[in-house]
Amino acid sequence: xxxxxxxxxxxxxxxxxxxxxxxxxxxxxxxxxxxxxxxxxxxxxxxxxxxxxxxxxxxxxxxxxxxxxxxxxxxxxxxxxxxxxxxxxxxxxxxxxxxxxxxxxxxxxxxxx
Amino acid sequence: xxxxxxxxxxxxxxxxxxxxxxxxxxxxxxxxxxxxxxxxxxxxxxxxxxxxxxxxxxxxxxxxxxxxxxxxxxxxxxxxxxxxxxxxxxxxxxxxxxxxxxxxxxxxxxxxxxxxxxxxxxxxxxxxxxxxxxxxxxxxxxxxxxxxxxxxxxxxxxxxxxxxxxxxxxxxxxxxxxxxxxxxxxxxxxxxxxxxxxxxxxxxxxxxxxxxxxxxxxxxxx
Numbered sequence: 001x002x003x004x005x006x007x008x009x010x011x012x013x014x015x016x017x018x019x020x021x022x023x024x025x026x027x028x029x030x031x032x033x034x035x036x037x038x039x040x041x042x043x044x045x046x047x048x049x050x051x052x053x054x055x056x057x058x059x060x061x062x063x064x065x066x067x068x069x070x071x072x073x074x075x076x077x078x079x080x081x082x083x084x085x086x087x088x089x090x091x092x093x094x095x096x097x098x099x100x101x102x103x104x105x106x107x108x109x110x111x112x113x
Numbered sequence: 114x115x116x117x118x119x120x121x122x123x124x125x126x127x128x129x130x131x132x133x134x135x136x137x138x139x140x141x142x143x144x145x146x147x148x149x150x151x152x153x154x155x156x157x158x159x160x161x162x163x164x165x166x167x168x169x170x171x172x173x174x175x176x177x178x179x180x181x182x183x184x185x186x187x188x189x190x191x192x193x194x195x196x197x198x199x200x201x202x203x204x205x206x207x208x209x210x211x212x213x214x215x216x217x218x219x220x221x222x223x224x225x226x227x228x229x230x231x232x233x234x235x236x237x238x239x240x241x242x243x244x245x246x247x248x249x250x251x252x253x254x255x256x257x258x259x260x261x262x263x264x265x266x267x268x269x270x271x272x273x274x275x276x277x278x279x280x281x282x283x284x285x286x287x288x289x290x291x292x293x294x295x296x297x298x299x300x301x302x303x304x305x306x307x308x309x310x311x312x313x314x315x316x317x318x319x320x321x322x323x324x325x326x327x328x329x330x331x332x333x334x335x
Binding site for chain 1: 130269
C-alpha cells in the first residue's frame with residue numbers, strides 16, 4: 001500500500017519532465033524495478049490510473065524492466081543472486097554479503113508526443 | 114499529431130523523499146540530536162521497547178518522541194512518561210515518510226533534545242523504503258513471528274543498523290533457531306548490532322541502553 005505515495009512521487013517526476021520537454025501527452029514510462037525494492041508493479045498501475053486521471057499522462061503505458069537482486073560475498077567476492085531462503089555465499093559459506101544490485105526503483109525515460 | 118519522442122530521466126522515484134530526509138539529517142547534525150527510526154510488525158514490541166528505554170534514560174538525557182499512528186493510544190502511553198511526544202496521524206498510511214517528519218519537527222525544539230525516538234507505523238514492508246533522516250534504523254523482531262522473517266522481508270532487514278530480537282522469554286516455548294535468524298540478517302547487513310532482549314523481563318536491555326548512551330555521546334562530540 002506504500003505504492004500510493006510512490007506513485008504520487010512518480011507522477012510528479014513524470015509531469016515535471018514532460019512539461020520541461022513541452023509535451024502534449026505522455027505515452028509511455030520506462031521504469032526499472034529491482035527485486036529488493038519492495039515495489040509491486042500491479043499496485044503502481046492501480047494507483048496510476050487513479051492519480052494520473054485528468055493529467056497529460058493519463059493514457060501512459062507503464063513498462064517495467066525487472067532487475068534481479070545481486071549479492072557479493074565480502075569474503076571471497078563471489079557474486080550470486082538471492083536464492084530461496086538462503087543468503088550465505090554458495091561458494092565459501094560466509095554470511096557477510098552486500099547488495100550490489102536490485103534495490104533500484106528508477107524512472108529511466110518517458111515517451112511523449 | 115506531434116511526433117513521439119523519448120526523454121531520458123534516470124531519476125530514483127524516491128529522490129524527493131531522500132532530499133527531504135537529507136535536510137532533516139542536517140538539522141539533527143546541527144543540533145547534535147541522535148535520532149532512531151524504530152520499525153517492527155504490529156505487536157513486535159516497538160512501544161514496549163520505547164517505554165522501557167525512556168524509563169531507563171530519561172534522567173540522563175533529554176528525550177523526545179515522534180509517533181506515527183492512526184489512533185493516539187501509544188502516544189498517550191509515551192506521554193505518560195513525561196517526555197514530549199508528537200503524533201503524526203498517518204491517516205491509514207502504512208509508513209512514515211520524510212515529508213510527514215518535516216511537518217512534525219516544525220513543532221519540536223531540537224536544541225533541547227539529545228535523543229529523538231521515532232516510532233514508525235507497525236509494518237514490515239513499507240517503512241524500510243522511506244529514509245526519515247535518522248541516524249539509525251532499528252528493526253525490532255520478536256520470537257513468536259518466526260525465525261524466517263529476514264529471508265521473507267530482505268528489504269526491511271537489509272537497511273537495519275540495529276536488530277533487536279524481542280520476547281526472548283518465548284524461546285523456551287517456540288521453535289526458533291536464533292543462529293539461523295541472525296545469519297539471515299547479518300548476511301545482508303555487515304556490522305549490524307544485535308540485541309536479544311525481553312521487554313517483559315528486562316533481560317538483555319542493558320546492552321541496548323549502553324549502545325544508545327554511546328551513540329548519543331558520540332553525536333555530541335561531533
